[in-house]
Amino acid sequence: MKASETKLQAIIEGNKQYIVPLFQRTYSWEKKDWEMLWKDIMELLEEDNPRSHFIGSIVTMPAASVPEGVPKYLLIDGQQRLTTIFILLAALRDKATQCKQTLLGEEINNTLLVNPYKSGLDHYKLQPTQVDRASFHNIIDDNSISSVDKITGAYQFFERKLKPEHIDAEKIKDIITGKLSIVSIVLDPDDNPYLVFESLNAKGRPLTQSDLIRNYFFMRIHVSEQEKIYHQYWKPMEEALGETLTEFIRHYLMRNGANVKQSDVYFSLKEIINREDALTYLKVLSRYAGYYEKLLNPMKEEKLNLRKALQRINCIEVNTAYPFLLNCYEDYFNQVISADEFYEVLKTIENFAIRRFVCNVPTNTLNKIFPALYNQVLAKKAESFASGVKDILQTKGYPKDVEFTARLQDVKLYGSGDRAVKAKLILETFEESYQHKEQVPLDDCSIEHIMPQTLTEGWQSYLGEDWELTHELLLHTIGNLTLTKYNSELSNLDYNSKKQLLQESHLEINKFFQDVDTWKKEDIKKRSEHLAELALQIWPYFGEAGSEPTNQTGITGTTPTGLWILGQYFTVSSWRDVLEQTLNTIAELEPEKMDLIMQQFPRFVGPDKNKFRAIRTLKNGTFIEVNLSAKSIERFCFQALQAVELSNDDWKVEIA
Known part of the structure; x- marks a missing residue:
């Protein structure tokens, strides 16, 4: 062999x-x-x-x-x-x-x-x-x-x-x-x-990269010292990090800007250990493993505000920031930065991540942004480390106020898996921002849809002729979501009954409904605008220009001239052209994703032309609704791209 x-x-x-x-x-x-x-x-x-x-x-x-x-x-x-x-x-x-x-x-x-x-x-x-x-x-x-x-x-x-x-x-x-x-x-x-x-192909457990790394380390440590060093340094890492040990080593290797793929951890570390003393390197690795344990399990962090900030970071799943945060923890441990400055850095990362999540900015660039961030901040020589972080991150696809508020009103905030976790975090943050002296515990609260997920005939009649369009476009948007402990009681109740229960709520976020007598399209949009303004106060723009109020005019009355989608450019002359070309391109390049769009938006696209008021026919024979406003088309396209996991980099409209 x-x-x-x-x-x-x-x-x-x-x-x-x-x-x-x-x-x-x-x-x-x-x-x-x-x-x-x-x-x-x-x-x-x-x-x-x-x-x-x-x-x-x-x-x-x-x-x-x-x-x-x-x-x-x-x-x-x-x-x-x-x-x-x-x-x-x-x-x-x-x-x-x-x-x-x-x-x-x-x-x-x-x-x-x-x-x-x-x-x-x-x-x-x-x-x-x-x-x-x-x-x-x-x-x-x-x-x-x-x-x-x-x-x-x-x-x-x-x-x-x-x-x-x-x-x-x-x-x-x-x-x-x-x-x-x-x-x-x-x-x-x-x-x-x-x-x-x-x-x-035996059924036995295969060697992991961390197994290979462990063996490689101890091959370079004297046999008489191996057991002592194993129990002092390696075993505590294994016990604390478990199956995440390989990922920790990858993030450790990336902390100064390297891009290490998951399959290359062993080879990358092997190159370094060949040039350095294995025991010295293992001691440093063990110290950083202690920081990593706190990143994974913030309850290990003693300082309350840092613990809460790390918990929020984990809720929005910014583990790509871990290589950078390992360096921050080392500086905090060595008193190079204070606890307050470390906290400000964590809040800045949360702000950056929340705005990008809401605006559907692609996440695949984050594993290049954060590993290089620490050295970039040091080279910046800013007034403080925290201000240096803001200076760098504002140049890395950080959405400004106009885009953030517009997308927060349009985005399907609620969804399965991590989307529901992030939506709940955003709603909880709204509630905490009111700073009620007797804060209601939020752990037992769940997300409630005011306009319910399944519409009764009464709700359909209540919403009016365009109830299907309203339901598909606005159901999961921020304006239609709140927090409650009475989710099962509210269920599919009519609005007046829901309003009565919400008025009994001790949550500040639900006081909005006291003076709202109807819950239709216009009411949902009004609350979306209200919460978008509140979001600007909670996650303010930290760039040089953009914190000032903005006059957003929207797209109503605009004329699109070009469309970039999935790397291709098309000339268009109307928002209907934008809609047609967007769906044609997805159907051609990602047919499985087109099926998903048809399932989630049956009032916008489907095989039965009799369901629509005004139609265009796609190249695959499917029909689309075009009797829509410019705003409805933009919102639908944005939500459709989000539903099939395409980002805002995959779809851009040029407007005259």
Whole structure:
């Protein structure tokens, strides 16, 4: 058996063929696996000087072949990732060909996908199992695709990802061949491939990266000291952090600006320990592990205001800030910054994160913003550390007041999972901002929809002719949400009955309803405006310009001229054009997400044209409602993008 680390290019270039043995399972990777590979490649593409990225191992064994055939290897392990790479390269070849990059397309095909001067089965560099072979051959041969299976699904996924004009096929090819690194294990002919495969896929718990790191540390510590040092430094870290130990080490490595991927933690730390004293490094790592434990479990923090601020940070899930906060904790521990200044830093991060969450700013940039932040603040030499943090973060996609208040009124604040947690935090913060002398405990409160999630006939009649549009657009917005301990009692009651119960509430946030006699579209919008103004006081803009009051005119009466969506640009002349082109593009590039939009917004888009007052027909035959105001179209587009996890960077409208 021979193992070596190598680039992917060395594995697939040249005359050869990999054969998936019969005992292997069929191709089984799914969308989440394809997305992970694509994300890794996109991150490498964005780096100025990308380092090699480890994607796993493949185990092969030379196979007997006739003298005139190409060298053949049984692919014992790693067939899922290698098959996916071949599918991606085929989609990349087709992208290059469509973009008139003929030479690039031929290069990918003839050097990476096939053995160009061989015929029959020897023509293909990879032979999947019999079940997958026809679909795979169709993709490699660039034939029309008729089957529906996971091989075809993978190709169609990458085809959509490569469709935007700005995608550079040649750069992606260079990343795949030159920056994706694997460990190649070549078995001897005498080895039993089935037993090797069985042992590689055994049910036993695999070694984690932290296991590898522990072993690497103690290989460099004298045997007579190992047990003492293990109990003094390593074991407390393991017990305190548990399964998060590897992630802690990753964040520790990132604290001075490095971008360390989850799969590269062991290799990154290994490089450092080779240059430094292992024991000294382990002692420092152990100290920082104590800070990390407080980040994960703020109850370990003794100071009350810091504990509460850390709890709020965890509610809004800004764990990408942990590398930066590790440095802040070290400075706080060493009295370089005071407790008050550390608290101000935490409140600034909360402000930054809340505004970006409300405005649907993409989160994938945060793992680049926070690791570099500490050194950037020091270089800034601001009046204080906290003011330096504000100076830097205001330049990192930090929404200004106009956008923040507009989006807070439009966004579907309530949702499943973490959205409900963040919505509750925002509502609780509104309540606490009134500073009632006898604060009501909020732990037992839950979120209540004033206009209920399921409308009775009475509510439908009460809301009027456009009840469906009102319900779909405003149900989960901030204006329709409050806190209560009487959620089950309120349920689907009519507004007057709900108002009576809310008047008995001891929560300050519910006093708003005392003077509100109706609860229709206009009332929800009025409360949204009220809470948006309150949000500006709680999370004030900390930039140089923007804290002053703003005169927001909105989009009513405006004329759009262009639309950027998912990397493509379209000329438009009306908000109806914007709506149509937005949904056409999503349907074409992300068809599964289009299905989700149809489920969540049946009054806006669907297969039955009789449900709509005025229609346009999308390219896929679906109908959309266009008898809408500019504001309703903008709000719908924003909520639809949010529903399918696209960000505001994916959709921008140019207005004359």
